Amino acid sequence: MINFDFYLLVNKHCHQSEIPDVDRRARRKLIIASILCVIFMIGEIVGGYLSNSLAIASDAAHLLTDFASFMISLFSLFMATRPSTKKMSFGWYRAEVIGALTSVLLIWVVTGVLVYMAVQRLIGQPYEIDAKLMLITSGVGVIVNLIMGFTLHQHGHSHHGHSHEGGQSNHKDENINVRAAFIHVLGDFLQSFGVFLAAIVIYFKRDWIIVDPICTFIFSVLVLITTFAIMKDAVLVLMEAIPKGIDFEEVMNILLNIEGVKKVHNLRIWALSLDKVAMSAHVAISAGTNPQNVLMMATKDVHDKFNFFEMTLQIEEFQDAMEDCQQCKNPS
Template sequence: MTATNPSENSENSSVDIEATKDGHDENAKGRRAEKVLWAVAVLSLVFIIAEFVGGFFASSLAIMTDAGHMLSDLLSFVISIVAIRTARQPPSKRLSWGYDRAEVLGAMISVIILWVLTTVLVLLAIERIVNNDLSVEADVMLITASVGVGFNIIMGGVLHFGSGGHGHAHHGGGHGHSHSHSHSHGGKNVNVRAAFIHVIGDLIQSIGVLIAALVIKFTGWELADPICTFFFSVIVLFTTIHVLRDIFFVLMEATPRHMDFNAVKEDLSALENVQSVHDLHMWSLNMDKTALSVHLAIAADHNGIRDFVRNCRKTRLRAPILGRLWAGLQGEDEISD
């Protein structure tokens, strides 16, 4: 945010808008998310082994594909853990915003893995139908699918209740234009959200496998196994749409959905001593952290600056994003340049 004084020579000053937490909440949130992801990764590994063994003895493609989904989840959990750790690295000269978007990239990679694997599984289901390779052991399939439903419910609970919470973290920084960023609006780390969607997809597929096992056991209709794989794999793809949409808007630096551009501009314009608001930009560094850049033309001298800061402290924008103000005072001739 740059505050422009039409009458003074160029100089820079830095003032706090409101007390900051120096990123402690974000770091704690990341560590909590990391612990949760490690927990579900261990659970996934245990169940993958059990499901591959069960699928082998049951000769069930549906169970094997479910195990494949779990394997992709395990890979995505590991990627997410690495992304969270990377995001905690301090900013550098080359990456002045830090590594916040490592989390977004990690979530994108995990979703891509799920899409690729699901496509492969759909092709395998079609191949099984074409080749009429349908023989399965319904009892083993039924037991394995039941265990799978239970495991996915447990993992979903761990992800949902183990990483929740709504927090705010305010970080400041600037150089000329100041950028204020924060406000945790999602409550959950984006990689935990992606992991939760993975688990929901696996739960859906496990339920489908369980239904297919019941159908095969009581009707003998073994075609239910590959059909189940095909149908529920398509559903899994649709469960990733919301995460992909959020990732797309972050990478495109779109105005965050939880913020009203016009409302923020009106709130800034309403501050005392502010004559005009120019070049307002709002974007997301990741799913939890919002950045703002704006040029404010304010009247008066340094007393006006102090009044402006006091007003900022008293004013709550309809989107709480201000963390630290960097005011660069410029002369009128510099504005025209």
């Protein structure tokens, strides 16, 4: 029996000589957000100390976490641009996923500490808060978080005239680190807005200072909820799950509908990062079928529907034993 092995990289070049547009935009957004974040973080630390507001202090701590996550994201973007090596044959694309995962874990730890401090204040001794300073600081916080949110927002639209190197996904024009940073800022905005409302209440009702730790507790829980989606996406990428927006059966049927194809097995679809999807498959053809023609049609049909970053097809002659082979069975 003759086996025909063909390996095809669905790329316009064998390598990238420059940073992709998505990553370049991501780096610019993160740098701007980092500058805004560190400036206002210092302001909130001072404001929280002077006003004796735990809610302001917790907001400053979240900004510190955001700044750390921005730095992790920038570092991971840099790592992702490094070329592949013999040891790291897929390159460093997963570095940005690990960076996003680390930043989410970091904010979960800090949020846990803040919840503990809020509980301590709820059951502790009375304390005084400078409501006016708290009101001013939290108001500025709302504005700064809005600016950072607009800076980090990703439109997710396609650009005409070229195609992005990723799967047919709703996130193909997004960067997972910018998305993680945006979720961080969204959580901070919610907390800043809550602190602002609490400051208004305390300003007019001085004996309602218990609102300060309650606000911290409630919005810390919201931050955990808003970061869960990023954690889920990052874990799915690391577990090599099929990416969003790609239907396994649809890819399978595209290959099976090609003339001469008897069976498709070992179909694998996974994400190197959120915007870079890889695919491989064994395509078994009937005797006498031209393998080159099948390869060309398979490449065209799949690529017309799904713009995979990397695709590997193995063309082989069909054997009856494939029907009973456990390794050739497709997942249920």
